[in-house]
Amino acid sequence: MNRVRVISVTTEAERQAAYQIRRLVFHEEQKIPIEEEFDSDDGRARHALALVDDKAAGTGRLVLLPGAGKIGRMAVLAEFRRLGVGRALIEHLMACGIESGQHFFVLHAQVQAIPFYESIGFQALGDQFDEAGIPHRKMSYHRR
Numbered sequence: 001m002n003r004v005r006v007i008s009v010t011t012e013a014e015r016q017a018a019y020q021i022r023r024l025v026f027h028e029e030q031k032i033p034i035e036e037e038f039d040s041d042d043g044r045a046r047h048a049l050a051l052v053d054d055k056a057a058g059t060g061r062l063v064l065l066p067g068a069g070k071i072g073r074m075a076v077l078a079e080f081r082r083l084g085v086g087r088a089l090i091e092h093l094m095a096c097g098i099e100s101g102q103h104f105f106v107l108h109a110q111v112q113a114i115p116f117y118e119s120i121g122f123q124a125l126g127d128q129f130d131e132a133g134i135p136h137r138k139m140s141y142h143r144r
Contacts, residue, residue: 002052002083006092009047018049018059025075032132041072048092050076050085058085062093068140069097071107090120094143103143111135 009015019038026032041063050058058076062069071093076085094105108131109117114124122139129136 004050004052004057004084004088006048006050006088008092008096009049014049015047017056018047021049021056021059021077022073022075024077026073026132029078030132030134032134036132037073045072046093046096048089048096050080050089050092052080052083052085055080057083058089060089060093062096064097064100064102067104069094069100069102069105071105074107074113086116087120090117094141098143105141105143107139108136109139111137114139 007014009018022037023034026037027034042061045061045063047061048059049056056077057080058074060074061072063072071090074086074089076089097105105122107117107122109122109124111128114137117139118124120141122141125138125140127137129138
């Protein structure tokens with residue numbers, strides 16, 4: 001059936017499910033050191049958890065900065081990719097930002113994910129850079 005829904009993380013169990021997805025995708029799959037994956041922004045970020053048929057499938061976070069909402073730590077488990085989970089997460093996080101008065105969003109996209117973010121309306125900015133050993137580009141989105 002593959003019914004996707006996204007919730008704002010409000011309980012410790014939901015937070016742990018989101019963190020487990022990040023561990024699996026970033027640490028185990030992409031080999032990012034665990035100490036680089038979790039940072040001080042986790043405490044102040046708004047976290048989202050995507051569920052596919054009520055199974056934890058993906059996560060992302062939004063950090064509200066002066067003048068911008070920074071979307072990050074977007075991760076979808078391999079078995080749930082290409083089902084609309086990433087798009088649902090981005091839409092949820094942007095809606096949370098808009099509710100808080102943000103209309104400008106930024107993110108650091110892994111280079112292979114740039115076409116996905118462009119399909120949502122993000123634009124790549126500047127040169128490619130290394131983050132956690134993976135090529136990235138900064139991207140932005142301005143809601144009019």
